[in-house]
Amino acid sequence: MKRSIIKGVGRYLPKRVVTNFDLEKMMDTSDSWIRERTGISERRFADLENGETTSFMGAEAAKKALEMADMAPSDIDFIIFATLSPDYFFPGCGCPLQIHLGIPGIGAMDIRNQCTGFLYALATADQFIKTGMYKNILVIGSEVHSSGLNMTTAGRDVAVLFGDGAGAVVVSASDENNGRGLLTHHLHADGRFIKELWVEAPGARFRPHITVDMIENGKIYPTMNGRYVFKHAVTRFPEVIMEALKAANVSLEDVDIVIPHQANQRITEAVQMRLGLPKEKVFSNIHKYGNTTAASIPIAMSEALEQGLIGEGKLVCLAAFGSGFTWASTLIRW
Ligand code: UT7
Numbered sequence: 001m002k003r004s005i006i007k008g009v010g011r012y013l014p015k016r017v018v019t020n021f022d023l024e025k026m027m028d029t030s031d032s033w034i035r036e037r038t039g040i041s042e043r044r045f046a047d048l049e050n051g052e053t054t055s056f057m058g059a060e061a062a063k064k065a066l067e068m069a070d071m072a073p074s075d076i077d078f079i080i081f082a083t084l085s086p087d088y089f090f091p092g093c094g095c096p097l098q099i100h101l102g103i104p105g106i107g108a109m110d111i112r113n114q115c116t117g118f119l120y121a122l123a124t125a126d127q128f129i130k131t132g133m134y135k136n137i138l139v140i141g142s143e144v145h146s147s148g149l150n151m152t153t154a155g156r157d158v159a160v161l162f163g164d165g166a167g168a169v170v171v172s173a174s175d176e177n178n179g180r181g182l183l184t185h186h187l188h189a190d191g192r193f194i195k196e197l198w199v200e201a202p203g204a205r206f207r208p209h210i211t212v213d214m215i216e217n218g219k220i221y222p223t224m225n226g227r228y229v230f231k232h233a234v235t236r237f238p239e240v241i242m243e244a245l246k247a248a249n250v251s252l253e254d255v256d257i258v259i260p261h262q263a264n265q266r267i268t269e270a271v272q273m274r275l276g277l278p279k280e281k282v283f284s285n286i287h288k289y290g291n292t293t294a295a296s297i298p299i300a301m302s303e304a305l306e307q308g309l310i311g312e313g314k315l316v317c318l319a320a321f322g323s324g325f326t327w328a329s330t331l332i333r334w
Contacts, residue, residue, distance in 0.1 A: 003174045010298075013164075042289075055086075060100075076170070078125075079103075080108075080140070082111040083143055094109055113324065113326050115322020116324070118296075122169070138168060183248045188327045193325040234271060236327040237267070240319055241329055258281060259297060259318050265287070267321075283303075297318055314333075
């Protein structure tokens with residue numbers, strides 16, 4: 001059977017930096033509250049008016065990933081795009097991405113699994129490669145949150161957490177038999193908790209999908225039961241990481257780096273302590289970007305590569321938790 005290897009990784013972050021002090025001017029919050037509770041100092045906001053959309057950012061990240069893989073867009077035979085903030089209600093972002101990259105005609109699918117979206121996408125790509133259906137797949141995570149947040153005091157508990165950005169990887173088929181590649185994936189969801197972190201509207205369960213009343217009552221904004229989400233996250237992260245290690249028959253000591261979805265620095269630290277891992281083995285960049293949902297893991301992978309934390313032969317564990325609830329892990333021998 002073919003193995004899947006990651007040939008290229010890229011990221012794109014909007015230029016506009018929004019600091020906690022900037023947020024203080026929009027709502028009743030403070031830099032110290034945000035930093036103490038979340039570890040976030042700043043985040044990026046997309047310039048939508050000048051075309052910095054979810055699909056555009058995904059394409060820019062993809063171009064970097066292709067460059068690293070030494071490949072052209074025309075070498076790609078399938079697209080998997082993870083996002084909860086597509087440019088349009090439909091079609092998904094895989095289609096406009098083709099226009100940005102100039103590759104119409106190949107298959108494109110969107111994955112809507114929120115903070116776990118990138119890992120669901122990666123696992124899906126791996127299956128297509130292993131069965132021999134595709135050879136080179138672009139897997140993208142990209143989000144524009146800034147246009148969908150309630151930037152007033154009423155929405156402050158959620159608004160301060162999120163930022164915009166994109167990351168992408170090229171997953172390619174390999175015949176090598178040296179242990180490298182995507183080793184194991186573990187995907188979970190528990191729909192009993194949909195309302196703990198969600199955006200209720202617009203939705204096709206309403207006629208029409210959106211009303212003035214919904215807008216006025218804030219149904220178009222994400223709402224979250226923060227403490228509840230936090231409690232589940234700090235349990236599910238260690239659990240799903242250990243599940244991956246067990247499946248691959250390796251121990252925590254074998255892992256070179258854990259790259260968790262960047263939800264909250266306190267969650268990351270709690271996971272690190274629960275697992276008894278040294279701090280430097282758990283990647284964090286949330287202070288710069290906030291929570292970028294499906295984009296956070298590929299952005300982090302791209303930075304970890306640049307910092308030399310990922311390299312050939314390293315054992316890398318990716319893990320995520322988020323709305324749904326959904327949670328997942330992937331283990332990679334780089
Ligand atoms: O990818 C998964 C997505 N989400 C997450 O992982 C988030 C998980 N949850 C969390 O990270 C935390 O629950 C938060 C950071 C969202 C909140 O931290 P917390 O320690 O659970 O605070 P809290 O919600 O219990 O709120 C404490 C206080 C409240 O005031 P009172 O009732 O004590 O007077 C809030 O109204 O902090 C207030 N508050 C704020 N104050 C200043 C809530 N948001 C803010 C804010 N600035 N932005």
